[in-house]
């Protein structure tokens with residue numbers, strides 16, 4: 001048995017209990033001693049100060065010890081929202097796997113109520129919850145993009161009147177934190193890719209709606225037919241079939257990798273980048289090719305970005321086939337992906353002189369010059385700043 005790992009799993013339990021217990025004595029004592037009795041939850045990467053007792057310091061700094069541990073605790077617990085009275089709207093995890101503050105940083109800045117709970121962000125109209133967000137001013141530019149996605153998230157979310165908020169641990173079916181499971185979860189693994197990929201998704205090279213899409217794909221929360229059926233009681237086979245090939249059950253790994261046509265698209269895309277390799281049968285594996293292999297040449301961020309744009313268009317294609325019956329954009333898909341990736345990336349690397357034609361025929365050279373340009377720009381700004389302060 002790995003004692004350090006065991007200890008972490010135990011500390012996690014205390015950390016968790018502090019957030020969970022509403023009225024226990026030890027929580028009251030700790031709250032009184034360190035947080036003036038007010039604190040609901042503990043910042044997991046805190047370090048404490050000289051007044052902090054040894055054991056308490058161990059508990060509150062638990063997240064600083066390993067990233068995996070932090071993920072297990074911070075991202076491992078989610079609120080199951082009832083009325084939303086206990087749950088911080090911006091800072092806590094209740095929809096998806098990231099808090100809204102990190103998902104929508106621009107909107108967060110504009111919010112009039114940064115510390116408010118979910119229940120402060122709207123009103124009950126009879127039995128129906130109605131969101132009412134308050135902003136410091138109107139939204140402009142990318143704030144509008146963020147707002148559009150935020151509304152999509154909120155509109156799909158119904159609060160439950162009269163129901164308490166509870167916390168669930170996602171690594172356990174019953175939602176309870178178990179030291180034994182935590183210990184297992186903390187076992188060292190080889191793949192840090194999931195971590196890396198889910199961070200790169202939020203790179204600023206693509207609009208936030210695309211990041212949001214990528215994130216849902218990554219955690220298998222896209223409304224694929226199988227995911228929709230999971231929530232229903234009656235199941236009919238034919239309703240599960242892939243929107244592109246109609247041959248197999250439509251779930252993310254099929255739709256985005258194994259399905260025949262998407263598979264061909266990935267091959268075409270990799271050829272475009274001058275690469276020949278076997279396409280894995282799952283989306284994280286495909287992401288890995290772009291982050292590691294393509295990313296080795298042009299940078300992980302840009303590599304991840306390309307794979308995101310391709311996935312985005314595969315989903316777009318699938319939707320147009322399922323919902324606009326027969327509107328088949330297959331013939332134009334490669335060109336659309338090339339055009340959009342060029343447009344988005346170039347937008348972020350303003351002043352870069354590459355043309356779309358160059359991007360199409362020599363993407364690697366183009367990406368490298370964008371990267372170089374970005375680096376030089378950074379350096380230039382730094383120097384300017386430096387000379388301004390001298």
Ligand SMILES: [Zn+2]
Nearest residue numbers: 242244245259
């Ligand atoms: Zn298919």
